[in-house]
Amino acid sequence: xxxxxxxxxxxxxxxxxxxxxxxxxxxxxxxxxxxxxxxxxxxxxxxxxxxxxxxxxxxxxxxxxxxxxxxxxxxxxxxxxxxxxxxxxxxxxxxxxxxxxxxxxxxxxxxx
Amino acid sequence: xxxxxxxxxxxxxxxxxxxxxxxxxxxxxxxxxxxxxxxxxxxxxxxxxxxxxxxxxxxxxxxxxxxxxxxxxxxxxxxxxxxxxxxxxxxxxxxxxxxxxxxxxxxxxxxxx
Numbered sequence: 001x002x003x004x005x006x007x008x009x010x011x012x013x014x015x016x017x018x019x020x021x022x023x024x025x026x027x028x029x030x031x032x033x034x035x036x037x038x039x040x041x042x043x044x045x046x047x048x049x050x051x052x053x054x055x056x057x058x059x060x061x062x063x064x065x066x067x068x069x070x071x072x073x074x075x076x077x078x079x080x081x082x083x084x085x086x087x088x089x090x091x092x093x094x095x096x097x098x099x100x101x102x103x104x105x106x107x108x109x110x111x112x
Numbered sequence: 113x114x115x116x117x118x119x120x121x122x123x124x125x126x127x128x129x130x131x132x133x134x135x136x137x138x139x140x141x142x143x144x145x146x147x148x149x150x151x152x153x154x155x156x157x158x159x160x161x162x163x164x165x166x167x168x169x170x171x172x173x174x175x176x177x178x179x180x181x182x183x184x185x186x187x188x189x190x191x192x193x194x195x196x197x198x199x200x201x202x203x204x205x206x207x208x209x210x211x212x213x214x215x216x217x218x219x220x221x222x223x224x225x
Contacts (some may be wrong), residue, residue: 043214099157
């Protein structure tokens with residue numbers, strides 16, 4: 001069964017606006033990672049946040065993690081048309097090795 | 113500067129005809145993964161190698177096998193593809209087994225006819 005679930009499933013915004021995506025998960029984690037996938041292509045790692053961290057920034061990306069609520073959010077500020085993609089959260093479960101379990105993703109459309 | 117390379121990008125195979133997908137990496141990473149991603153679904157881990165140590169997921173069908181002849185290369189063999197095996201197959205690597213990001217290839221889209 002899936003560990004992560006993103007919300008919303010789809011998001012449509014204008015260039016320059018901020019986009020917020022949420023991820024909820026079920027079990028204890030070592031870390032949570034966000035990936036981007038352009039249509040029909042592989043996934044690109046965006047950011048990793050460890051279970052003892054609450055917030056992390058990378059360029060226009062801001063990720064928060066609330067382990068008490070088992071949730072994370074990804075904020076993309078000042079979005080661009082090039083940000084159009086699907087965004088997945090993946091939880092790193094410590095089962096002897098870091099097994100990444102992906103959620104269903106949020107499809108983001110940024111219109112010029 | 114591709115670091116994880118999958119070949120081919122598109123593969124068409126006949127129902128029941130064995131097919132092999134390949135993945136190579138220039139990162140010298142210890143871990144290599146194979147994921148299956150069906151349309152509009154989350155990537156699902158099939159198996160992974162830690163160096164030469166093979167680790168199968170419990171729900172990966174026996175129809176799926178893998179080989180890793182050396183650090184750089186990993187193969188996914190589908191012994192008798194069914195229509196339900198049509199999907200994007202993603203290869204990924206990571207430096208280690210814990211607390212580390214994964215690097216993905218562009219994927220191979222498999223069509224079964």
